[in-house]
Amino acid sequence: MTPLATHLWEQLLAEDRQWLRALARQAGPRARVALVGGAVRDAFLGYAPLDLDVVAEGAHVETLARASGLPVLFHPAFQNATVTLPDGRNADLVRARRETYPVAGQNPLPHPGTLEDDLRRRDFAVNALALLIGPDSELTLLDEMNGLSELEARVLRPLHPRSFHEDASRLVRGARLAARLGFAADPELLRQVPDALAMAARTPRLWVELKLLLSEARPGAAARKLEEWGAGELLPGVEWLQGLDTLQDAGQPVSPQLYAAAALHAAADPVPLAEQLGLGDRPAALLTRALSDTYFPDGTPERVLRGLLRPDAPVPLTGRDVLAMGVPPGHAVGEALAHLARLRQEGQIHSREEEQAALQKYLEADRH
Ligand SMILES: Nc1ccn([C@@H]2O[C@H](COP(=O)(O)OP(=O)(O)OP(=O)(O)O)[C@@H](O)[C@H]2O)c(=O)n1
Ligand SMILES: [Mg+2]
Incomplete structure (x- = not known):
């Protein structure tokens, strides 16, 4: 048991460690159970991981998930179980898999695989670490893709040359992570940016990730990363989004809706953008109100947005x-x-x- 593996383990909530130990014990000596992805990354960086992704190799996922007695939603096609933990958070338990992409941009096809296969199919090396939990709770850190040294260097590197072609959403995921964690793009990431842009229109997941970007703590910073990487076309209005970040830094709460409305204002054609991002009607309606002359009190989203987009707009008498x-x-x-x-x-x-x-x-x- 290495000190690092133990250190990472100790970043987890006590109740999560207990659940993971029980899973590993239940899976038995012929199976392998590991915590993977963002949870291991965040533990290394010193953030308490709350969102758990667990991979099981050589175990029956549904049986394993149900053994805890917690509520389980099982998806047979992906051999993926969503377990609701006692405090209401969801954790994912997935069968170790390889993936193939019959159609780039579309969802990959899962095939049973080893834990190592499962790490190799991922987006970035820093997200491809696994903390193995043995049946007697012994811990091993599996670093199949050189994720540790890249975490230390704080860089994002796609794991193979066709990564962004197969799944262009990784570009947006990269921008979110880079802004949130202060990571830099490896030259290989930058080399693949045009591949992602070429596939964007055919990659529904990219737009899901872009909408998630608007819920980051500082969406403007993430949009700026996209722009720096040559992918500014994906999300217009970076200056305004960064202006909203600045307001937030000064203590003004800014909702994802407000960010969305600012992006729509900058779009040459806001209707298709709202549709691609699945924004619904509310950001567009907020934008219309903000640009109108109707009075809104200080601190309302309309007033915040108006102050940003029309700083010279007259403030009506109250x-x-x-x-x-x-x-x-x-x-x-x-x-x-x-x-x-x-x-x-x-x-x-x-x-x-x-x-x-x-x-x-x-x-x-x-x-x-
Ligand atoms: N297109 C994707 C989506 C996810 N993953 C993998 O699945 C893990 C979990 O995905 P998700 O929860 O979306 O991302 P996190 O890395 O956990 O980041 P966040 O903190 O935003 O949840 C990632 O770490 C990564 O290993 C991937 O390889 N490719
Ligand atoms: Mg996550």
């Missing part, structure tokens, strides 16, 4: 402004605001000064 101009509290305030809204809609007032002048005129007319 009830407080109307009170400050001497209107008594009560229905008169609402009437004055309604009057201003009407003028705004008719295009008669275009600035804060014009709003004030129009209100002054309205109040004077009222007095006479």
Whole structure:
């Protein structure tokens, strides 16, 4: 048992270690059970892994998953079991497999394989480490693809020359990881960028990953990576997305919807982009409201987006402004605001000064 394997193991939640130990014991000495992918990567980097992917070789996955007594959703085609852990998180238990791509861009076909095959089929070396858990809980780190040294160097390298051609979504996954973890692109990644772009339209998973990018902690930084790598065409509006990152850094919460709306604003043709990303109607509707002259209070998504996209947009007068101009509290305030809204809609007032002048005129007319 190496100190590193033990160290990685100790990053896991105690209840997750207990579940994994039980799985390995249940699988027995002829099988191999390993924690793989992002969980091992994150443990190495010092983040507590919460999202567990487990590979089993030489065991019957469904039986193994059900032995814990936890709720299981089993997908026979992929020999993949989703187990709901006691605290509600989902963990994936999958049969070790090789993959072939009969049609590049489409889902691969799974074939039974060894644990090593399963590591070789993955996206990046840093995601291809396995922490083996023996039947007596002995731990071994399996580094089939040189992932450790690349984790230390903080680089992302695809595992073979046709990686991005077969699965172009890896380009977007790479940008998400690079921005989130501060990793750099290996020259081999950059060499494969054109392959991914050529396949993008035929790779539904790429658009799923791009939508996930909008839910990263700092989507603007991830979009910037895509641009730096020569793939800026996948997501327009990097400057605005980065502007939203800056607002978030300053403590303003920004939802994925808001990021999506900003990207749509930058798109030459927003309708197909919204469709490809599966955004639904809400980001487009948010964008329309943000670009309108309707009043929205400070801190609302409409106002945040308007401040970004139309920094010179006049800020309409509010009830407080109307009170400050001497209107008594009560229905008169609402009437004055309604009057201003009407003028705004008719295009008669275009600035804060014009709003004030129009209100002054309205109040004077009222007095006479
Ligand atoms: N197109 C893909 C998707 C996933 N994987 C592999 O499956 C693992 C788990 O996938 P996922 O949970 O999507 O990614 P993580 O690496 O765990 O990253 P995240 O923190 O974003 O979940 C990855 O680490 C990687 O080994 C892959 O090779 N190719
Ligand atoms: Mg994950």
